[in-house]
Amino acid sequence: MKRASVSDVQSFIDERPFGHFQRLIFFMCFVIVLLDGFDTAAIGFIAPSLLGEWHLARPDLAPVLSAALFGLAFGALVSGPLSDRVGRRSLMIGSVFLFGVACVASAFSDNIGQLTALRFMTGIGLGGAMANAVTMMDEFCPTRRRATVTSLMCCGFPLGAALGGLLAAWLVPHAGWRSVLMLGGVTPILHGALLVVKMPESVRFMVANGKPVARIRAVLSRISADAIGVRGFAMTESAPATGHNGIGLVLSRSYIVGSVMLWIAAFMGLLIIYALFNWMPILLRDAGLSLKSATLISALFPLGGVGAVLCGALMDRFNANLVIATCYALAAVSLFCIGATAAHVLLLVPSVLVSGVLMNTAQASMNALAAAFYPTEGRGTGVAWMLGMARFGGIAGSFLVAELMRSHFTLVGFFATIAVAGALACIALLIKQVAPPQVFSAAPEGIRSLSH
Structure with a gap:
């Protein structure tokens, strides 16, 4: 059979339906993000139990609540450049096993120091897994559905949280807080085994790095048998060429303004989210709710992240920067309303849910925004570094609430303070919109063929 000469790999994906093989990749990446959300938020839901068992003061929880976030930041910042060098698949699988094993070990902690150290190790794995899952899914998506599919996948994070x-509301009274961590560790270990068997390497990464065309064809043939008749594969990028890879591209003159604005918006978003993930159950307990009610109402906030599906669809049709900026602006308003309704459960429940929809929708959609912003040579680093910088926002959120509690802020004052972060995220994306990458040079991608 005579082979066609060369096919552009993204055009090959774009011209075919989002099929069974891509849905399998979506499922595997979605589960990673789901487990990331579960394990990241688990510590906040078991925090009230830690206070009683280990006789801690509330501010004593700040280090353990933020330990995983330090690990997440470190894991994302390191894994991004590595994934642009060695590939998405190996970093993803290793990261999943790491956070699973560390989470299981944390269930056997005897004191706050041990738990803090193991949560840091858990975070390193979480940071690498999440960043590579986003990049992998983006690189297997048709362009016309990229934001929708990536945002849908990222809904796994708030759903997992x-x-x-x-589950914590049921498990903690029946089996203790350690059972939550055990569940959060065993599940990713089992999923890691599935990834070893089923997860392919990114075809865009393989083309960009000159991998053997037979490997590329083998993966693409699972999308469509048409790939069997193609002699070689090329790749073109609509983004500006810079001559750099990885960190050099992310920090290049073409991308630096957009990169910094993505970091600021993601930082502010996770400041809000982790402040509420980690402290809302305690804050609502202090407002007079029972432990079970405080836990269940707090769980409504991350549940609101399912709105990212609609946001992704809007991003595929309209200006993505402006869509997410609008979500952040409305989230800032709704967050302020939570403090004013805390004394009235019937008003508090919808307030928490609406703010969760807006806030988590905006934050989950940031992953698709970053993945679309960078070309293949720097996408792994760009997405991972945005996520890494965002985790520092989560760290800041944990310590910010501790300081506000020390200063005896009221609930109204607390939510008014963190609402400012939502406004700053909105402003950052508006700046990114008016300062897009500038094309200083342009060069076509090399052709990857049988000769490689």
């Missing part, structure tokens, strides 16, 4: 709250 909400699932953590619902």
Whole structure:
């Protein structure tokens, strides 16, 4: 059979339906993000139990609540450049096993120091897994559906966090807080085994790095048998060429303004989210709710992340920067309303849910925004570094609430303070919109063929 000469790999994906093989990749990446959300939020839901068992003061929880976030930041910042060098698949699988084993070990902690160290190790794995899952899914998506599919996948994070709250509300009274961590560790270990068997390497990464065309054809043939008749594969990027890879591209003159604005918006978003993930159950307990009610109402906040599906669809049709900026602006308004309704459960429940929809929708959609912003040579680093910088926002959120509690802020004052972060995220994306990458040079991608 005579082979066609050369096919552009993205055009090959774009011209075919989102089929069974891509849905399998979506499922595997979605589960990674789901487990990331579960394990990240688990510590907040077991925090009230730690206070009693280990006789801690509330501010004593700040280090353990933020330990995983330090690990997440470190894991994302390191894994991004590595994935642009060695590939998405190996970093993803290793990261999943790491956070699973560390989470299981944390269930056997005897004191706050041990738990803090193991949560840091858990975070390193979480940071690498999440960043590579986003990049992998983006690179297997048709361009016309990229934001929708990536945002849908990222809904796994808030859903996982909400699932953590619902399961913790049942598990902690019946089996203790350690059972939550055990569940959060065993599940990713089992999923890691599936990844070893089923997860392919990114075809865009393989083309960009000159991998053997037979490997590329083998993966693409699972999308369509048409790939069997193609002699070689090329790749073109609509983004500006810079002559750099990885960190050099992310920090290049073409991309630096957009990169910094993505970091600021993601930082502010996770400041809000982790402040509420980690502290809302305690804050609502202090407002007079029972432990079970405080846990269940707090679980409504991450559940709101399912709105990212609609946001992704809007991003595929309209200006993505402006869509997410609008979500952040409305989230800032709704967050302020939570403090004013805390004394009235019937008003508090919808307030928490609406703010969760807006806030988690905006934050989950940031992953698709970053993945679309960078070309293949720097996408792994760009997405991972945005996520890494965002985790520092989560760290800041944990310590910010501790300081506000020391200063005896009221609930109204607390939510008014963190609402400012939502406004700053909105402003950052508006700046990114008016300062897009500038094309200083342009060069076509090399052709990857049988000769490689």
